[in-house]
Amino acid sequence: MEPIVLAPPAPGKVEDLKRRFFATPLQALVSLICLAIMVFLAWKLLDWAIFSAVFTVTGGPEACQAAAGACWSVIAARWRIILFGLYPFEEQWRSALACVTVVVMTVLSCIPAFWTGRRIALVWGAGAALFYGLMKGGVLGLPYVGEEAWGGLALTLFIFVTTCLIGFPLAICLALLRRSELPWISRTTGLIIDGVRSLPLISILFTFAIVLPFALPQWLVGDKLYRVIVGSALFFSAYQAEIVRGGMQGVPAGQEEAAMALGMSYWQRIGRIVLPQAMRNALPATINQFVISFKETSLVVIVGFFEILASGNAAYGTGEWRFAYVEVYAFIAFIYFIFVFSLSRYGAFLERRMAVGER
Amino acid sequence: MSTNKSNGPAVRIENVDKHYGTFQALRKVNLSVERGERIVVCGPSGSGKSTMIRCINRLEQHNGGKITVLGTELNDDVANIDGIRREVGMVFQHFNLFPHMTVLENLTIAPMIVRKVARAEAEVTARRYLDKVRIPEQAMKFPGQLSGGQQQRVAIARALCMQPQIMLFDEPTSALDPEMISEVLDVMVTLASEGMTMICVTHEMGFARKVADRVVFMDAGEIVEEAPPEEFFTASRNERTRQFLSQVPGH
Numbered sequence: 243m244e245p246i247v248l249a250p251p252a253p254g255k256v257e258d259l260k261r262r263f264f265a266t267p268l269q270a271l272v273s274l275i276c277l278a279i280m281v282f283l284a285w286k287l288l289d290w291a292i293f294s295a296v297f298t299v300t301g302g303p304e305a306c307q308a309a310a311g312a313c314w315s316v317i318a319a320r321w322r323i324i325l326f327g328l329y330p331f332e333e334q335w336r337s338a339l340a341c342v343t344v345v346v347m348t349v350l351s352c353i354p355a356f357w358t359g360r361r362i363a364l365v366w367g368a369g370a371a372l373f374y375g376l377m378k379g380g381v382l383g384l385p386y387v388g389e390e391a392w393g394g395l396a397l398t399l400f401i402f403v404t405t406c407l408i409g410f411p412l413a414i415c416l417a418l419l420r421r422s423e424l425p426w427i428s429r430t431t432g433l434i435i436d437g438v439r440s441l442p443l444i445s446i447l448f449t450f451a452i453v454l455p456f457a458l459p460q461w462l463v464g465d466k467l468y469r470v471i472v473g474s475a476l477f478f479s480a481y482q483a484e485i486v487r488g489g490m491q492g493v494p495a496g497q498e499e500a501a502m503a504l505g506m507s508y509w510q511r512i513g514r515i516v517l518p519q520a521m522r523n524a525l526p527a528t529i530n531q532f533v534i535s536f537k538e539t540s541l542v543v544i545v546g547f548f549e550i551l552a553s554g555n556a557a558y559g560t561g562e563w564r565f566a567y568v569e570v571y572a573f574i575a576f577i578y579f580i581f582v583f584s585l586s587r588y589g590a591f592l593e594r595r596m597a598v599g600e601r
Numbered sequence: 602m603s604t605n606k607s608n609g610p611a612v613r614i615e616n617v618d619k620h621y622g623t624f625q626a627l628r629k630v631n632l633s634v635e636r637g638e639r640i641v642v643c644g645p646s647g648s649g650k651s652t653m654i655r656c657i658n659r660l661e662q663h664n665g666g667k668i669t670v671l672g673t674e675l676n677d678d679v680a681n682i683d684g685i686r687r688e689v690g691m692v693f694q695h696f697n698l699f700p701h702m703t704v705l706e707n708l709t710i711a712p713m714i715v716r717k718v719a720r721a722e723a724e725v726t727a728r729r730y731l732d733k734v735r736i737p738e739q740a741m742k743f744p745g746q747l748s749g750g751q752q753q754r755v756a757i758a759r760a761l762c763m764q765p766q767i768m769l770f771d772e773p774t775s776a777l778d779p780e781m782i783s784e785v786l787d788v789m790v791t792l793a794s795e796g797m798t799m800i801c802v803t804h805e806m807g808f809a810r811k812v813a814d815r816v817v818f819m820d821a822g823e824i825v826e827e828a829p830p831e832e833f834f835t836a837s838r839n840e841r842t843r844q845f846l847s848q849v850p851g852h
Binding site: 496510514 | 658660683684686687689690691693695697698699700701710711714715756759760763
């Protein structure tokens with residue numbers, strides 16, 4: 243029989259490292275080799291990205307090609323194309339302000355103090371008007387810029403935000419319809435959701451951008467950008483509807499019964515009792531869906547929109563900077579990272595906040 | 602509501618049937634409850650007692666017969682049903698408090714959005730009922746932070762905040778730890794003494810003896826026996842009732 247041993251007192255940091263990585267000579271050797279590889283890789287990366295890199299534009303592409311490290315001068319020379327795409331050069335400050343508008347209104351609507359119907363409506367109403375006025379112009383002496391010239395980060399943000407803005411309410415509607423007690427409603431909705439989910443996003447975008455104009459009456463066609471957004475919102479809502487429905491299934495039937503017994507109407511029960519709890523259940527999957535949708539905006543390039551990734555391609559693809567594509571992609575990856583990472587952290591904040599009432 | 606002033610019994614159940622697929626949960630049930638009357642419904646599990654009281658506020662729909670509550674017949678008319686539900690409070694076995702709201706919000710939400718009472722007024726009423734169920738200090742907590750007995754008292758207060766004319770209790774103490782049962786029953790006894798019309802499905806025979814005007818015994822979807830408590834416990838006429846009573850402690 244093994245003797246019962248009391249746990250030793252917790253070791254110090256150095257003791258702990260020693261025990262985990264240098265317990266035996268072989269383990270120590272493996273640890274050292276791994277450490278050496280990591281240091282080597284980190285050094286190479288830093289050397290490339292910073293120490294041997296070229297940051298100034300003055301030398302032009304030639305100075306870059308001579309250097310051993312990264313060529314950040316391509317960003318310095320081309321950042322406007324990456325961020326604003328084909329938007330007219332003199333008007334690009336409008337596109338920049340529009341991006342700031344989207345970020346500000348998103349941040350504002352993420353703050354719990356703004357979670358009343360009136361405040362949210364105010365933020366989004368004012369934000370949308372401001373964004374639209376800035377981007378499209380034609381008012382207050384701003385020259386008109388058509389949607390076909392929109393591009394870069396502003397376009398990426400616009401497509402993402404409008405997709406979510408249309409897709410999310412649509413998803414809730416679909417989820418509620420699928421829960422309907424009338425079989426023909428729930429089955430039809432199920433068929434629509436499953437149908438849309440079975441199609442690749444690219445084919446939906448293609449259909450909405452290219453095929454739909456032949457099928458729709460002229461007054462309903464609208465600009466290609468809005469058709470694409472509707473298509474991507476439909477795709478978003480099909481997935482999100484199932485996430486919301488899953489969240490609703492996690493709400494005990496007794497909750498709705500209690501609300502009924504208090505005389506609440508259907509919409510009061512859904513809006514005040516079922517959905518708030520369902521969304522809490524569905525939050526991790528919902529954040530996931532938002533992150534995926536943000537990255538999927540890059541697919542609109544196939545129907546001819548220059549969102550940020552396509553603009554990046556254009557930024558290095560014009561000859562003199564052709565060699566510097568890694569730097570451009572690293573820059574774009576960094577921008578994606580900022581947005582997606584903030585989204586994830588916000589999701590974590592919401593989870594902590596909503597956990598208050600749990601236990 | 603116009604039914605407030607109407608005469609006649611609070612609840613009248615006539616020849617009511619209820620099916621779940623091929624299973625018949627209620628068979629030609631007849632029961633009339635006068636205003637201010639306190640009824641205790643008991644019976645073995647699966648006998649249809651919960652189904653019956655859930656039909657009274659239409660959480661279940663009856664398939665045959667007629668149910669009239671406060672002079673209004675229950676049918677498919679949604680406005681009717683919502684009107685009835687405003688006047689009929691219900692307390693559930695598993696409390697069913699709203700976990701995402703504080704105790705105070707649980708108590709004020711229905712008066713505010715259903716009865717359109719102003720927030721300040723709803724909160725005054727809510728605090729009065731929290732006093733009454735003896736947990737005024739828990740108003741800002743979430744249901745998950747309370748004990749079972751406290752949660753059930755909040756649930757009673759929540760129903761009372763709607764100022765109902767009838768209260769339905771569906772096994773309110775069955776999910777509680779033994780030491781918490783009495784604190785809930787005490788509240789119910791107080792409520793009974795104030796003249797509330799009450800229909801309680803419960804196995805607490807001590808409670809039945811103390812407050813019930815009539816005890817109703819159900820088995821296999823039928824009302825088998827109906828009698829004042831003294832008579833019910835000492836001189837039940839039916840074999841099934843006697844058998845049931847011999848298995849239930851506390852009478």
